[in-house]
Amino acid sequence: MNQISPVQTDTTPEPQPHHPDLRRVNANPDFWYPVAWSSDLRKGKTLAVSYAGTPIVLVRPEDGSVFALYDRCPHRQVPLSKGTVNGQTVRCCYHGWAFGRSGRCIDVPYLGKGKLPNGVRTFPVREAGGLIFVFPGNPEKADSTPFPKLAQTDNPKYKTKHFSPRVNCHYTFMHENLMDMNHQFLHRRQMGQIKARFLGQDKGEDFIEARYSFMRCAGQQPLAERLIFGKHKDLQGKEQPVEEVVTIRTEYPYQTLRITDKDGDLIMDLWTAYVPVDKDERITQSFGLLSILRPQTPFLIDMIWPALGWFTNRIFLEDKDIVELEQAAWNEVGYDRNVEIFPVVKALRELLIRSGIPQDMPPANTAQQPATPATPA
Amino acid sequence: MNQISPVQTDTTPEPQPHHPDLRRVNANPDFWYPVAWSSDLRKGKTLAVSYAGTPIVLVRPEDGSVFALYDRCPHRQVPLSKGTVNGQTVRCCYHGWAFGRSGRCIDVPYLGKGKLPNGVRTFPVREAGGLIFVFPGNPEKADSTPFPKLAQTDNPKYKTKHFSPRVNCHYTFMHENLMDMNHQFLHRRQMGQIKARFLGQDKGEDFIEARYSFMRCAGQQPLAERLIFGKHKDLQGKEQPVEEVVTIRTEYPYQTLRITDKDGDLIMDLWTAYVPVDKDERITQSFGLLSILRPQTPFLIDMIWPALGWFTNRIFLEDKDIVELEQAAWNEVGYDRNVEIFPVVKALRELLIRSGIPQDMPPANTAQQPATPATPA
Amino acid sequence: MNQISPVQTDTTPEPQPHHPDLRRVNANPDFWYPVAWSSDLRKGKTLAVSYAGTPIVLVRPEDGSVFALYDRCPHRQVPLSKGTVNGQTVRCCYHGWAFGRSGRCIDVPYLGKGKLPNGVRTFPVREAGGLIFVFPGNPEKADSTPFPKLAQTDNPKYKTKHFSPRVNCHYTFMHENLMDMNHQFLHRRQMGQIKARFLGQDKGEDFIEARYSFMRCAGQQPLAERLIFGKHKDLQGKEQPVEEVVTIRTEYPYQTLRITDKDGDLIMDLWTAYVPVDKDERITQSFGLLSILRPQTPFLIDMIWPALGWFTNRIFLEDKDIVELEQAAWNEVGYDRNVEIFPVVKALRELLIRSGIPQDMPPANTAQQPATPATPA
Incomplete structure (x- = not known):
């Protein structure tokens, strides 16, 4: 992945006065x-x-x-x-x-x-x-604000799972976590050893999208994965190309992860929203809709459904733990010290900053703006 | 209850600079x-x-x-x-x-x-x-400060119950809760459907008193109530006048609730004090003495005593929950946004402000902006 | 103990602007x-x-x-x-x-x-x-900074116990607790009634040392104490001179307690360090090494070892409770109001202040007035 130009991390990044700290950017309520x-x-x-x-x-x-x-x-x-x-x-x-x-x-x-x-x-x-x-x-903007497409909830060819974990971190950690597929190392126990291969990106004023394919380097293919995507031939320790393409897209304020197979058919469609709960926006209520293409053998999806729930839940718990550790580290020092090197994540951070509502100034400790200036109904 | 003149609530009450916030008025220690x-x-x-x-x-x-x-x-x-x-x-x-x-x-x-x-x-x-x-x-004022009359603890015609719940709210919420008998809606499960009828008030420099009678609109009369006050005739769905008079009085810093029957005899006499526990005075230790006139059949009071305890405890728990919700709402926004319309409670609030000790200034770290200034509908 | 000149405590000590509050002095990290x-x-x-x-x-x-x-x-x-x-x-x-x-x-x-x-x-x-x-x-100072002598861990004539309790208080309370042997009253249930006799002190730029002997006034000699030090003859209620000398020494930042018998032989050697855990240094992780001279009957020490653990643990729990109460009292008022009268402890406090790193200024939100200025009796 030679396109990444590494940065020096020999000095601790200090809070930048003219750039909002990403964790002090509130979600935009006009959605x-x-x-x-x-x-x-x-x-x-x-x-x-x-x-x-x-x-x-x-x-x-x-x-x-x-x-x-x-x-x-x-x-x-x-x-x-x-x-x-x-x-x-x-x-x-x-x-x-x-x-x-x-x-x-x-x-x-x-x-x-x-x-x-x-x-x-x-x-x-x-x-x-x-x-x-x-x-x-602002309620006057409600009618003209686009309503999101909710995975494949209206398509009978797909079966949709519901998720709604609450996570003790700023919503932006959630976007970054999913967007950076290089974090598969975190899930090595669940997924075996997989390496993401970055295929490209696309971006606009209100979205950013990254595409990946995956290489299995070692380890067993998990059952749930095999049932959804089919068995990959064993190449006896060699890297096995996995031919699906994974597309992750933050289209503010939502995020999707779509997997297409080698024929370009959509086999998995995940839609998520990260909703701030508290005034400081350090607690996030996630809502997720995960649509899976029903296999041709109709009852197969019902068979794997429990295993899929277990599998996705285990992975999610690892993500929850890690983003909460990130928030805890931010709380300790009071500002964002991350050293990001991956251009997609850098662009995502800029998108989140320009689409959200920066808190005025880092409050001494809590002296902040009203969470929601209520407007007339 | 036509004597109440409703107020406009189309503007959110803002903190008034020249008027202390009721929840930032400390209890007067010279009692x-x-x-x-x-x-x-x-x-x-x-x-x-x-x-x-x-x-x-x-x-x-x-x-x-x-x-x-x-x-x-x-x-x-x-x-x-x-x-x-x-x-x-x-x-x-x-x-x-x-x-x-x-x-x-x-x-x-x-x-x-x-x-x-x-x-x-x-x-x-x-x-x-x-x-x-x-x-x-100030200990020099102790001897000259009147000592309260403690319900009927010294009168053998009465039996007295002890209460001492700790409540996580400012003491002023306790005074307001008891004084405003229009809150019987809260106790509809315990008391059946009762409507308070306001009979009049009386006030002075250091006290305010409100008198009520009660109308049962629907629902069963609870056992404990019947045993104390006697059975009310069933008028088949019509309002049944309850002939007792309830007098609630805040005589700073104490509060009493006295019930007299149709002959003017005192049948119940409650004395309470609300004692701030913590420095911010957001925790209150209540002490209550509830004296009940012993019925002519002497053992009857001992029979109903456990039921009376259960009944008053259930009602009290509802009051505790509600005043703690009020305190929690105050904590969220950091000032008093209540829109009071009942003149007796308005006068009570003035009494509590002028008798207590206003905190100098809201400390920097809690004097924050409202979380959500609600606006007119 | 006539050498102690008592001070007047009729005025509450106020924070002294030109003298750091002992509980706002951070441990010196260059050790x-x-x-x-x-x-x-x-x-x-x-x-x-x-x-x-x-x-x-x-x-x-x-x-x-x-x-x-x-x-x-x-x-x-x-x-x-x-x-x-x-x-x-x-x-x-x-x-x-x-x-x-x-x-x-x-x-x-x-x-x-x-x-x-x-x-x-x-x-x-x-x-x-x-x-x-x-x-x-500063890592450049590491090599030239003396490494402490760790009790008798390298001496086969001694057996060494490990302690590592975590205590919710500033590390300075730990130094003071051990140095002032007049606190034996606290351990009256474990130790019987013992009176410390102050024998003298010694001090320098980076250390202070106090020597005590002990008198048993009443009560049974505990088993563990008897097994280590031998049985003291019962003088029927009279004070029994205990001939061991206890030397307590803070040599910054460590503390030791050594006991020698009447022949001057070292029979117990305790080394401790108090390590701040949190940024505010109000949590202390203690590490202790307690070396006991093996008795001539070789298996005796193994016999008493469990009893010794129980005995020292009970005493330690009393100390932990008391220093945590001290920290809680400090937290309430936000500054040190102690009225010290014992010259050794006064000198210890000066040592801890001059060896540590004073925090810049008390942060605004904790530098508050005492909850209750005590008045003279």
Whole structure:
């Protein structure tokens, strides 16, 4: 991989005053973000979720679609999600103030109807692919903001797995982890010894894409991998070319990993979103949709499904551990000291910086901007 | 309840520079505060307690009354409460320095008696109604400061229950919770559907009092309630007037709730104090004395006693959860955003502000921007 | 002990602007510090240790001596200690970057050999007495800095016990605890009633030494003590002179406690080092070597060994509790309020201040007022 020009690391990189620290760049709220699985919100119930420290209550009435409100009653700041759902309203559990799907206060039990207090902020909501999405930013931009394609959830030729691990790190570590396939060394116990071969990249204002093929150098091919991709001939210790192409793409703010076989057919399609949970954006709730092409023998996919879950989960746990170690190292020193040498990752970092919202200044410790300036509904 | 004039909540209340935030008003230490149950301090033993971050050791000698010292040995700041009691002295467990009930150092085992180091601060102490009280403020004011009447602890016609839950919130939330009887919606599972009817209020420089009656709208009357107050006739779904009057009074810094029956006889008398534990006063140690008029059938009260404990405990746990949610919401944004509309609670807030001790300024590291200023719907 | 001139403690000591607070004086890194037991680092393995917040990886190759590197891969700051050892190199677990014993980066699997990234910092290492030492300060000073004598680990006439408790306090509390033998009151349950008699002191630029004998006033002589020192005749309640001399010496940064019998023979030799773990130096990893002279009956020492372990452990737990209480009290008020009266301890404190590295200034958010200014008694 001779195109990589190595950098000197003989001096510790110091915080650069005119360049935002990548881990102090907040996710851009003017996008559609998944915040819950549809199946976790039953009719007549509420669900408390969070986007970057902003509490949001999802409400699914007995009749009608989900709506989303700021999850604090204006009266005493108690979560509305602790309340009850009646018709198209949610009623605070404490003194019984009720709010409609427009956020308007429509009843205070001990107050005349004449002039009720004002209500709470609403958030645009959409449901698709088994996920509930909200638009946490400026609601006027919601309609014109493209909604993502969710792997192959609408294609019956594929079966789709759901993932939603919570990871204690800034969302940017997740993007970098998946984009840099040279980290297969981390998964040597699960994957055997595999070497990524970088095939090329493509980039634009709001995306970056890298393509790889893989060489098996040593070790057994894992069962789940063999069942999905077919058995590779054993070349007795020699490198075996694996003919699939893996394409990883960050199209802000989402990330996908697609695998095509030697005929160019899409055999695996992973879509993920990394949603900041807390105000500092050091906790990430991931949502993933992993679509696998159903084999021609129809029941085969159901057979391998459990093994696939186990296999992907083991790999994911290794990734979770490593990105949390990265965040812990950042916390220790308070700024980004990484020495990146891989041009694709360098370009990814620039994309994440220019697409996100830099925190003003590294706060002394927490003095930061409001996580979400709420806007009128 | 037409006397309530609703307020507009279309603008987020911002911190008001010339008005202290209610949750940054410390309790006034120039009062008698309970800090322990008498039964928890045995003869010849010590007990470590706390008032607003000040460590206090209570000492009960084998002979004589309880005394209270600052709970740090001046030598190495180790708690004197870890030490031993000998006669009228407490001896530090580390190097054996001994202090008398006046706080004077009376022995350092390895030092000549000629000139001993000085001692530690003392606190005035009183024992009454099964509680040990200290006066944490200016000791010169102790004698002239009125001592509270402790429910009906000295009246044999009543039986008195003890409560002492610790709650993770500022003491002011406790006052507001009890004073605003419109929060019966919170207890709908325990109490059935009850509506408070506001009867009137009374106030002065150091107190505020609100009177209510209650209407049962629906639901079963709970057993414990029926045993204390008698069975209400069933009017087949119609509102049943409950003829008792409930009077809630904050007489700074204490709070009482008294229930009189239709003949004006006092059937229940609750006295409570909310004592700040930590320096920030975000943890409250409550002490409550609940006196119940013994019924004419003398053994009846003993029969209902366990049910009454269960019933009041369930209600209390709901209150504890809700006030801790209020504190958590305050912590998130760092200031009070409540939109109060009930005049009695508004007046209570003013009373608590003018009677307490405002913290100088919000410390730099907590005075932060709101996480999410909600805007009008 | 008339030589002690008591001080007035009627005013609370305030932080002294021109004198560093003892608990804000960092340990001087220009010394050899133990960081691990040799037996805890097996061949072909790594071990993560820490000095004052600096992460260090110890590496023991299959062949050759231990080496020590800064425990963060320069690429993405992941701990090298999570990696694998191959020959004289350690390879990062994430993307497989490899570093040699000189700290140089010698391989990035996906990068040409032409110009590799620079490496990581190394630390001088020595192994002795069953311990691995590093030199965390200026490596140029390592060779010329005296290496400590480690109790009697190299003398077959003695048997040596290992201790390595971690204690949640600043290292200076440990020095003071051991140096002031007047704290035998703390161990009254383990040791019976013993009184230290101060015999004298000696001091220099980098050390202070105090000598004591002990008087038993009451209580049973513990078994382990009797087996080591022999039975003292019972004088029926009278003070029994114990003829051993105990010498405690802080020779910066180490501390020793030596006991000689009436003939001047060394019967016990304790060597300890207190190593700061975290950046604030409020956690201390102690390492102790306790050498006991083997009795003439050779198997006796093996018989008493378990009892001795139990006995010293019980005493140590009392010391650990008390120094952690001291640290907790310091944390509450944010500065040192101790009122010391014992000249040896006063001199020890000056030694620790002048030998250590004062922290610049108390950070804004911890330099706070005392919770309760104690007032004169």
